[in-house]
Amino acid sequence: MEKQTPFKWLIEAINLHPSLASEYIHISMSVIALAIITALSIAVWKRAKVPEDHLLPDDRASAINIFEVLISALSRISEDIIGPSYKRHLPIICIIFIYILICNLMAVIPWVKPPTENINTNLSVAIVVFVYYNIAGIRELGFKGYFKSMSGPIVWIAPLMLAIEIVSHIVRPISLSIRLFGNIMGDHMVLGLFSELIPFVIPIIFMFMAIFIAFIQAFVFTLLSIIYISLATGGLEQHHAKKVSDTF
Numbered sequence: 001m002e003k004q005t006p007f008k009w010l011i012e013a014i015n016l017h018p019s020l021a022s023e024y025i026h027i028s029m030s031v032i033a034l035a036i037i038t039a040l041s042i043a044v045w046k047r048a049k050v051p052e053d054h055l056l057p058d059d060r061a062s063a064i065n066i067f068e069v070l071i072s073a074l075s076r077i078s079e080d081i082i083g084p085s086y087k088r089h090l091p092i093i094c095i096i097f098i099y100i101l102i103c104n105l106m107a108v109i110p111w112v113k114p115p116t117e118n119i120n121t122n123l124s125v126a127i128v129v130f131v132y133y134n135i136a137g138i139r140e141l142g143f144k145g146y147f148k149s150m151s152g153p154i155v156w157i158a159p160l161m162l163a164i165e166i167v168s169h170i171v172r173p174i175s176l177s178i179r180l181f182g183n184i185m186g187d188h189m190v191l192g193l194f195s196e197l198i199p200f201v202i203p204i205i206f207m208f209m210a211i212f213i214a215f216i217q218a219f220v221f222t223l224l225s226i227i228y229i230s231l232a233t234g235g236l237e238q239h240h241a242k243k244v245s246d247t248f
Contacts, residue, residue, distance in 0.1 A: 100217070129228065136229055
């Protein structure tokens with residue numbers, strides 16, 4: 001009788017379908033990114049429980065300091081775009097940014113495939129954004145008011161406007177996913193190519209470029225998510241109207 005090895009079914013599945021190996025790597029990296037976010041969140045929460053610990057910043061750069069700076073920057077941007085109700089949406093905005101950033105930064109680690117190089121990872125996050133801002137819009141404006149805001153002010157072209165808006169909303173998660181996927185995959189391919197051709201000095205330059213692109217792409221994804229939330233909840237129009245009234 002043939003001896004059964006542990007996880008033989010998994011080994012056979014990978015041998016039969018080599019593409020599955022790449023999927024397992026991306027899933028593992030995504031879980032690691034979530035574990036890092038959880039650890040950082042717990043550390044910040046514990047620090048926030050003791051007021052004396054966050055009155056003054058640490059003497060040296062630390063993950064907690066970077067974490068707090070990023071949240072403060074996102075808070076200011078969200079307030080400028082969404083308006084006074086930004087705090088309601090700040091948790092998911094921060095989670096999206098930090099998760100994508102950590103996933104993107106994995107491209108710098110040799111022989112590691114960043115989760116955002118997989119379209120499925122990006123689409124999953126984009127769908128979360130899509131579902132969230134639609135629910136937020138319905139909660140803020142009501143079901144009837146939300147769809148009325150999509151129909152435009154003119155009654156006789158409302159069906160056309162509604163159809164255009166629905167298509168626009170469907171395209172949003174797709175465009176978010178493809179944009180992030182294309183940029184991260186391209187950057188990772190360039191870094192890997194130059195690392196193989198010229199293994200000394202030159203890859204360091206491209207590593208810094210990869211870190212820069214990781215921040216930019218996480219920021220662009222999050223900024224678009226903030227704008228979608230603001231448009232869905234009417235925050236952008238109200239905030240600009242308030243600024244105009246304050247000016248005059």
